[in-house]
Amino acid sequence: MDIINYFRLVDVAWAANGGAAAVSDLDVVPLILNAGPVVKGVMFILLVFSVACWGIIFAKVFQLSRAKKQTAEFLDLFWGARNLSTAYHETRHLQASPVAAIFRLGYIELGKLMQTQVSTDSGDRDVLGTIAVRGAGVENVNRSLRRAMNTETTRLSRAITFLATTGNTAPFIGLFGTVWGIMTSFRGIGLKGSASLAVVAPGISEALVATAVGLAAAIPAVVAYNYFLSKVRVLETEMASFISDFLNIIERDMMRRAQMGEK
Numbered sequence: 001m002d003i004i005n006y007f008r009l010v011d012v013a014w015a016a017n018g019g020a021a022a023v024s025d026l027d028v029v030p031l032i033l034n035a036g037p038v039v040k041g042v043m044f045i046l047l048v049f050s051v052a053c054w055g056i057i058f059a060k061v062f063q064l065s066r067a068k069k070q071t072a073e074f075l076d077l078f079w080g081a082r083n084l085s086t087a088y089h090e091t092r093h094l095q096a097s098p099v100a101a102i103f104r105l106g107y108i109e110l111g112k113l114m115q116t117q118v119s120t121d122s123g124d125r126d127v128l129g130t131i132a133v134r135g136a137g138v139e140n141v142n143r144s145l146r147r148a149m150n151t152e153t154t155r156l157s158r159a160i161t162f163l164a165t166t167g168n169t170a171p172f173i174g175l176f177g178t179v180w181g182i183m184t185s186f187r188g189i190g191l192k193g194s195a196s197l198a199v200v201a202p203g204i205s206e207a208l209v210a211t212a213v214g215l216a217a218a219i220p221a222v223v224a225y226n227y228f229l230s231k232v233r234v235l236e237t238e239m240a241s242f243i244s245d246f247l248n249i250i251e252r253d254m255m256r257r258a259q260m261g262e263k
Contacts, residue, residue, distance in 0.1 A: 036184050039206065042177030043213050049166045049173075050217040056159045057224045063096070064231045067156065070097035071238055078103065084110070084249075098152035098235055099242045102145055106246055109144040138250055145243045152239060156232045160225060167222035174214020181207020 074097045081087035088107045094100040185204055 039177045039181045039210050042210050046213045046217045053166050053221045060228050066096040070094040071099045074100040102148045105148045106145050109141045149239045160228050163221040163225035167218045170214045170218035174211040177210030178207045
């Protein structure tokens, strides 16, 4: 009976002190408002980071989903077209597709190559010279396609690095705010000369909120960075595959023209 009465007295004391309410109804807003100026500044910086990250996340979801959709549409139109000219005119509206952008640049460069070839064939250049010009022209097209691929990859990856920066730095920024808040709390303990839980707990709770805010900003940023990076790599693979196929088409056409010229 004595033990039962003891636990009953503990329960009464716990309820009287509002312990159960404090555990279940933790309100973060007063902790933020009562924090020191340095901790508030840290949380404001983390809030700016978080808002910027969510803006980038929504923008990149829209951009990469459009790029993927229009790339699939472009490939269907390209392989279903009768010739490159038809494919060029039928896919000009697909501005969000990086593969379509590479094709447009390659088609323009190919047109310049054809003009050079016509002027070479109409001159007094021998066969070996004509083949050399054609080989150099194909190499120019290849360089233009690779340069366009790098440009499109940079465009798709723009602002994604900020997500990685946030994921790497936000926890440490929050930890700085926590350490500073705990230092302030211990300084207050020294001035008051009391080290009871009632004196220590509020300051430490306010300081730990900074770490929680840092993690809240870092976790979505890291997840989004890895997700977007995988999507960009898939599109980069699509671009590399298309460049190889496009160069094969050009080389086969050059060989066909050379055989017709010999005959």
